[in-house]
Amino acid sequence: MGEILNISRKEQIVDRAAKLFKQKGFAATSMRDLAAELGIEAASIYYHFKSKEELLEKVCFDMADKFITNAREVNDIYFNAEEKLRMAIKFHIETITENQNQSSVFLSEWRNLSEPKLKLFRQLRQQYENQFTIILADGEKEDIFDDVDKKFAVLSILSTINFINEWYKVSLIRLCMISV
């Protein structure tokens, strides 16, 4: 089997891993659990990944990359701060709803990472939050936003959006999709 199927299989494993990590938590998910989900033996996973933690890293850092790329794109393309904030939130919501399992892992299971990856992850998350801080600061300069505690404001915004993760079910897609 060639490179294409290899990639696809790896992605399938990561996908199922994210599903289980969300469902039971990273620590409570065993490699045998994951293997059973895939219909193979635990040892077989090690042909594709070198450790359980590597699976967690893949999910966490892939999502971090998605979020950061989106936010940077917003800050590059749009000019108006209100428009920027609107788009940043829209992208964030889309990323969450389109990757529910991986998002849950990104939001809750990252603390199971061990150093030095844990530190790196924290930095990336900070970078993402910084993109929002920049937008708020821009808006203040443009006199569209009030002068607020930006660190607090960003955390408020994100935690409010991330709440989606607790009630959003795929079956409701576009039933109550927020129009932006």
Added chain:
Amino acid sequence: MGEILNISRKEQIVDRAAKLFKQKGFAATSMRDLAAELGIEAASIYYHFKSKEELLEKVCFDMADKFITNAREVNDIYFNAEEKLRMAIKFHIETITENQNQSSVFLSEWRNLSEPKLKLFRQLRQQYENQFTIILADGEKEDIFDDVDKKFAVLSILSTINFINEWYKVSLIRLCMISV
């Protein structure tokens, strides 16, 4: 040593357990971790509690009890729906900030419970949410609140308040305490 010290020791164990469960997660916390935190051997914990899960149950159900008691008290004492909501939120915030470790476990680690306790826990949480739903329904009858999707509204309110858990540090007590 008498009953008083016994209770105190049990409470100390639960307290440290909650701290570790919040820090590392329930599944990632071993009885040996907890014992080390207490300066004793893992086996000694079993003199006070019959299993690791019992510790989780104690934290989860004690907190559930606190939340429900508060909410019922609010619904019993106050008459105006707006006042009720205000007080319910105030009590919720106080309970969270005064029991940060236990609250985190209540909010995130409860899923590590196994049946039938898991089902019972879900029911208690539902009961708590119902108290908020009642308040919103009262307010609607009193024409102070709009007719909204109450289930969604309650989840929104709670998730917004619970966000406190992610930024609140004891060192900031009363520095930015929300006045209600």
Added chain:
DNA sequence: CCCATTACCTAACGAATGTTAGACAAATGT
């Protein structure tokens, strides 16, 4: 003074965990 209780200890158990080694069949390339 003795006995029961309290709160801990050491030692060990079986089960589950993450992971490795090595074999094997199927597919692929030459």
Added chain:
DNA sequence: ACATTTGTCTAACATTCGTTAGGTAATGGG
């Protein structure tokens, strides 16, 4: 046709896990 790569398997490993059994000081009431 043969050799290699790919993806899986079985078997086993060392470690860690939750938990139990049994022992041992210290405490305190009769």
